Amino acid sequence: RKEVEQDPGPxxxxxxxxxxxxxxxxxxxxxxxxxxxxxxxxxxxxLMSVYSSGNEDGRFTAQLNRASQYISLLIRDSKxxxxxxxxxxxxxxxxxxxxxxxxxxxxxx
Amino acid sequence: SQTIHQWPATxxxxxxxxxxxxxxxxxxxxxxxxxxxxxAGRGLQLLFYSVGIxxxxxxxPQNLSASRPQDRQFILSSKKLLLSDSGFYLCAGLSRSGANxxxxxxxxxxxxx
Numbered sequence: 001r002k003e004v005e006q007d008p009g010p011x012x013x014x015x016x017x018x019x020x021x022x023x024x025x026x027x028x029x030x031x032x033x034x035x036x037x038x039x040x041x042x043x044x045x046x047l048m049s050v051y052s053s054g055n056e057d058g059r060f061t062a063q064l065n066r067a068s069q070y071i072s073l074l075i076r077d078s079k080x081x082x083x084x085x086x087x088x089x090x091x092x093x094x095x096x097x098x099x100x101x102x103x104x105x106x107x108x109x
Numbered sequence: 110s111q112t113i114h115q116w117p118a119t120x121x122x123x124x125x126x127x128x129x130x131x132x133x134x135x136x137x138x139x140x141x142x143x144x145x146x147x148x149a150g151r152g153l154q155l156l157f158y159s160v161g162i163x164x165x166x167x168x169x170p171q172n173l174s175a176s177r178p179q180d181r182q183f184i185l186s187s188k189k190l191l192l193s194d195s196g197f198y199l200c201a202g203l204s205r206s207g208a209n210x211x212x213x214x215x216x217x218x219x220x221x222x
Contacts (some may be wrong), residue, residue, distance in 0.1 A: 043213035099154030
């Protein structure tokens, strides 16, 4: 079983829609979790960190459920510019930084 | 903030040839450094990571190796490339003073023919 798992998609949604991605992790020792965004043929860039209490940044909301070992990302009012691959990342105390396969999102006009 | 420099950006190599990808870090000291590979349409596979000079942890036993000869230098090598080594190689750094956020280089796209 992979340490971090995501549905690869693609998720095709119309502009203005709300879309949610989930990510599960198997290592209960994982300390920190993150969502990164990767545009086609580019390097990933941090979208947002994920806190246990949940956190919001504009149209984006991230949640962490340690009991069930999953992380979620909610995007409201999707824009064409949100089209990208969203990578779930996990950092452990042994300094390993692991990513899921990424979820592809395509927002359609 | 730290900046990751990575080169070459693109290379095409024949099967059996050697490889050397270089990564340097600017703007921070004693970072954790990482090498990832991303095959076409796939996720990031962690290859190696390093917490200090000469300290290398290997995640995937392959014909690749990594070295960290200086604090801000991380090198990925192979003596003989395989077709399956083709992919997008990304170097990333983790500042010890930061909030566990990775900064990535622009990547090196390798095609093995």
